[in-house]
Amino acid sequence: MSLVIDIEGLVKSFGRVKALDGLDLQVRPGEVHGFLGPNGAGKTTTIRILLGLLRADGGRVRLLGGDPWADAVALHRRLAYVPGDVTLWPNLTGGEAIDLLGRLRGGLDQRRRAELIERFDLDPSKKGRTYSKGNRQKVALIAALASNVELLLLDEPTAGLDPLMEVVFQDCIAAAKASGVTVLLSSHILAQVEKLCDRISIVRRGRVVQTGTLAELRHLTRTTVEAETVRPVTGLAELPGVHDLAVTGQRVRFAVDAEHLDAAIKALGTFGLASLVCQPPTLEEIMLRHYGDGPSRGDEVTDATMEVAR
Amino acid sequence: MSVATVSVPAPAAPGGPLTGTGVLVRFNLRRDRIALPAWVVGIAAFVLTGPYLYGNLYPTAQDRANQAAVVGANPAMKALTGPGFGVEDYTYGAMLANEYLGFALILVALMTTVTVVRHTRAEEETGRFELVRASAVGRYAHLAAALLTAALASLALGVIVAVGLGTSGVDSLDWPGSLLFGATFPVTGLVFAGVAAVTAQISAYGRAATGLAGAAIGVAYTVRALGDVADNGLSWLSPVGWMQQTRVYVDDRWWPLLLGVVAAVAWLTIAFILVDRRDVGAGLAAPRRGAETGSARLGTAVGFAWRLHRATVVWWSVAIVLLAASYGSVADVIGSYADNESLRQMMASIGGATFVESYLSFICAILALAAAIFAIAAVRRARAEETAGRAEPVLATALSRTRWLAGHVVVALAGGVLLLALGGLGLGLASAATTGESRWIADLLAAQLAYAPALWATTAVAVAAFGLRPRVLWLAWAVLVWSLVAMYLGALLQLPQWLLNLSAYQHIPRLPVAEFTAWPLVVLTLVAAGLVTAGFASFRRRDLDLG
Numbered sequence: 055m056s057l058v059i060d061i062e063g064l065v066k067s068f069g070r071v072k073a074l075d076g077l078d079l080q081v082r083p084g085e086v087h088g089f090l091g092p093n094g095a096g097k098t099t100t101i102r103i104l105l106g107l108l109r110a111d112g113g114r115v116r117l118l119g120g121d122p123w124a125d126a127v128a129l130h131r132r133l134a135y136v137p138g139d140v141t142l143w144p145n146l147t148g149g150e151a152i153d154l155l156g157r158l159r160g161g162l163d164q165r166r167r168a169e170l171i172e173r174f175d176l177d178p179s180k181k182g183r184t185y186s187k188g189n190r191q192k193v194a195l196i197a198a199l200a201s202n203v204e205l206l207l208l209d210e211p212t213a214g215l216d217p218l219m220e221v222v223f224q225d226c227i228a229a230a231k232a233s234g235v236t237v238l239l240s241s242h243i244l245a246q247v248e249k250l251c252d253r254i255s256i257v258r259r260g261r262v263v264q265t266g267t268l269a270e271l272r273h274l275t276r277t278t279v280e281a282e283t284v285r286p287v288t289g290l291a292e293l294p295g296v297h298d299l300a301v302t303g304q305r306v307r308f309a310v311d312a313e314h315l316d317a318a319i320k321a322l323g324t325f326g327l328a329s330l331v332c333q334p335p336t337l338e339e340i341m342l343r344h345y346g347d348g349p350s351r352g353d354e355v356t357d358a359t360m361e362v363a364r
Numbered sequence: 365m366s367v368a369t370v371s372v373p374a375p376a377a378p379g380g381p382l383t384g385t386g387v388l389v390r391f392n393l394r395r396d397r398i399a400l401p402a403w404v405v406g407i408a409a410f411v412l413t414g415p416y417l418y419g420n421l422y423p424t425a426q427d428r429a430n431q432a433a434v435v436g437a438n439p440a441m442k443a444l445t446g447p448g449f450g451v452e453d454y455t456y457g458a459m460l461a462n463e464y465l466g467f468a469l470i471l472v473a474l475m476t477t478v479t480v481v482r483h484t485r486a487e488e489e490t491g492r493f494e495l496v497r498a499s500a501v502g503r504y505a506h507l508a509a510a511l512l513t514a515a516l517a518s519l520a521l522g523v524i525v526a527v528g529l530g531t532s533g534v535d536s537l538d539w540p541g542s543l544l545f546g547a548t549f550p551v552t553g554l555v556f557a558g559v560a561a562v563t564a565q566i567s568a569y570g571r572a573a574t575g576l577a578g579a580a581i582g583v584a585y586t587v588r589a590l591g592d593v594a595d596n597g598l599s600w601l602s603p604v605g606w607m608q609q610t611r612v613y614v615d616d617r618w619w620p621l622l623l624g625v626v627a628a629v630a631w632l633t634i635a636f637i638l639v640d641r642r643d644v645g646a647g648l649a650a651p652r653r654g655a656e657t658g659s660a661r662l663g664t665a666v667g668f669a670w671r672l673h674r675a676t677v678v679w680w681s682v683a684i685v686l687l688a689a690s691y692g693s694v695a696d697v698i699g700s701y702a703d704n705e706s707l708r709q710m711m712a713s714i715g716g717a718t719f720v721e722s723y724l725s726f727i728c729a730i731l732a733l734a735a736a737i738f739a740i741a742a743v744r745r746a747r748a749e750e751t752a753g754r755a756e757p758v759l760a761t762a763l764s765r766t767r768w769l770a771g772h773v774v775v776a777l778a779g780g781v782l783l784l785a786l787g788g789l790g791l792g793l794a795s796a797a798t799t800g801e802s803r804w805i806a807d808l809l810a811a812q813l814a815y816a817p818a819l820w821a822t823t824a825v826a827v828a829a830f831g832l833r834p835r836v837l838w839l840a841w842a843v844l845v846w847s848l849v850a851m852y853l854g855a856l857l858q859l860p861q862w863l864l865n866l867s868a869y870q871h872i873p874r875l876p877v878a879e880f881t882a883w884p885l886v887v888l889t890l891v892a893a894g895l896v897t898a899g900f901a902s903f904r905r906r907d908l909d910l911g
Contacts, residue, residue, distance in 0.1 A: 102756075107756060109905075109906075127762050130761050130762045135760035136757075141752050141753040143672065145672075146671065149656040149658065150657070152658070154662050154758070158668070158761035160762050179654055181652070181654055207760075
């Protein structure tokens, strides 16, 4: 089956600012695809081009087999979108906004609508003006999740939701995935991405710098090894791919590139292992490598800046 | 060593409810560094060109006497300009006071109301207000700072106008009169700043607060017009009327300014009392609950647009009917002006129309311009939907851009025609009731509906700008203001015909005075269609402004 989203070399500039600089992104049918990156990396711009709200300056974009600019209306019937910052109409109630968005998309599942309002604990009779940030987000989420669509484009959809609602959201996405819906999920909440996403693309400065499953991404990053050995360790520093080596008596701690892990552990074994802890990189560590301004691989990342999501 | 004493620092500067006002005033002036100077310079230029133009237009005493006959005795002109003090000896000063002052004061009132709402309720609607109030800023500081900002602007304007007129070198523009002329600006500015300060407490929405204050300006203007036409003292209920009652450059009465000062103090007191009685972010009316589900119509482009504009259309309808009916209610008084033989001859030389006809056709033009304000604002609403981010989720549904915009444009153009019809009916019914001539109903309805192509063409400028270059959407306002100037000053100043022709409204036959001709209406409709098409075509091609 063909790709749901297929982007190659996407370029978009706003005046002199280059928002997207040759971005590639492939989303397969039925997968939940995590779309990660620091603020201003180009995630929202990419999604808006996919929606035909902005026009690409260059590159090739296919969405559900169509052209997102020319076939916008036909494609929009097959997808639902949740922006990261939902603005509602001050004089329309939440319930009216849900129905408006749903109907304009081509119809809502009324039973699911009622169920979602219940689960997300939303009062649909309040006017748009009076909703808090989290409640505005719920309105857009309910409108999207109650639609019968093939694709969900979610741009930081749970910003402002409380942890309880975050759980409801994750359940809903899992259910959508089970029924075959494809999801592009832009998010800063790493636990959410780790839990929901089959594959992840990391964007930085308008390009995708890494893409793959979490396991694959981990493979590209160093594993931290902590061990206690029977005899003092020597000669480890000469091994390829070993970094940040610290030896104190019988205790040793170092980081090693994934492809050299095997050799490093074998070398360690020759000194007699008393204990061994291997820590694969967390998604946070992977992300921090890409969020900062420094070189993206193989460097210290402690000075990296990252917007802490929660 | 003594034990270190831990002391709780006393508040460095104990604050009252006005703490921070000074900082906020500077901040407001910084934010309005373009808008306020533009208002001040624009209004000052409007007033100060008067004496400059007069020398060329009315060089002799006879010219001025002729103008006095046109302006001072014609009820339509009285309704539009002022009570006509000093027409017996119509000096340039009397002319300026009669023909310019009322109009300039309306502009001053608009400037101060817009400024006050912008820095109070509109700010409160966003999260910014909360952020500022959470720092060492007193409860009254925002309101006080907004009022001071507006007061400073109208004071600066008053000084510029007074000095400009005083130094103009024109004989009749003496210093006492010029100072009084200038003094009316800050007084009027403060009265309406006070009105806006109150409306900003009443409504939780900046738009509604501005609308309410704007309605108050409209009422002040209409009351004055009716009072002056009927000469029944009604003008004394209007702040604009008080300022004209100073008889500046004729008798130079200062005491009517006191009425303005008292009114300003009263409004301001009410506003500050209301600030104390409500929560930040809340209006005086508690928010109501609404429907849990959307009606079926909400799912269509026009139904959705209608829902967004509905309340505005209703308020406009009420306002325009009241305005039209009040103008129509003095139609019988207008008839009595015709007893004056010399005036009748003068009117006959102008166009063979009766006083009542010329008055009513003039009112029709005014009402038609008012209806266009609604229509242009409705198109601007589409732009507001876009920039506020509300269009984004809607355009991500199966609603096409064309249909989304069409919804708003249909409401704008059809709503404008609705307002024309209501204005015609209100004016016609009231005129028929007071004069006993039922023909006015059909005649004035037709006269109003004839303006539809002009309204469409003017609104279409906004649609074209929205598609092609939304930043210049203000051009539509400029076109409308020009139409007003062309109608208002065109008659007084004899501007060149090609300049007047830039206004779509100039091409509409002035029913019931003039003969009906269809072709200008057809041409204007085609122009409107062309502009709308261009707007739609380019909107389909451009990026959305999503911030």
